[in-house]
Amino acid sequence: RGIVPRFTEIRVRGFRRDGSVYDEVLRGLSAGTFQHEIDHLDGKLFVDRVEDPHSLCTWETFKKHHESPFVERVKALVERYGS
Numbered sequence: 001r002g003i004v005p006r007f008t009e010i011r012v013r014g015f016r017r018d019g020s021v022y023d024e025v026l027r028g029l030s031a032g033t034f035q036h037e038i039d040h041l042d043g044k045l046f047v048d049r050v051e052d053p054h055s056l057c058t059w060e061t062f063k064k065h066h067e068s069p070f071v072e073r074v075k076a077l078v079e080r081y082g083s
Contacts, residue, residue, distance in 0.1 A: 001062040003055035004046050006032040008081065028081025029074070 010031045013023045026034050039049065050056060057066065 001055075001057050001059065001066070002046065002050040003052060004049040005051060006035050008032070008077065010034065028077050029083060031081075 008031055009025065009027045011023070011025050012034060013021070016022050036046065039046070047056070062070075
């Protein structure tokens with residue numbers, strides 16, 4: 001686990017398999033998930049995006065010290081942008 005900055009709104013443009021244009025704005029959790037998956041395609045891991053290595057922790061430490069504030073941030077994000 002670690003803190004990785006992500007945009008809350010992104011525009012995705014490309015082509016579908018049939019050659020038609022894909023153009024969509026993604027917001028909230030979907031935007032973050034999309035950025036995470038594109039990183040995989042680019043050969044990047046989340047640790048490559050971590051700005052503060054002190055934010056890296058085990059699942060046990062995350063659950064004990066960071067899970068509650070994280071859940072609150074996610075709830076606020078979903079409330080603002082939807083799921």
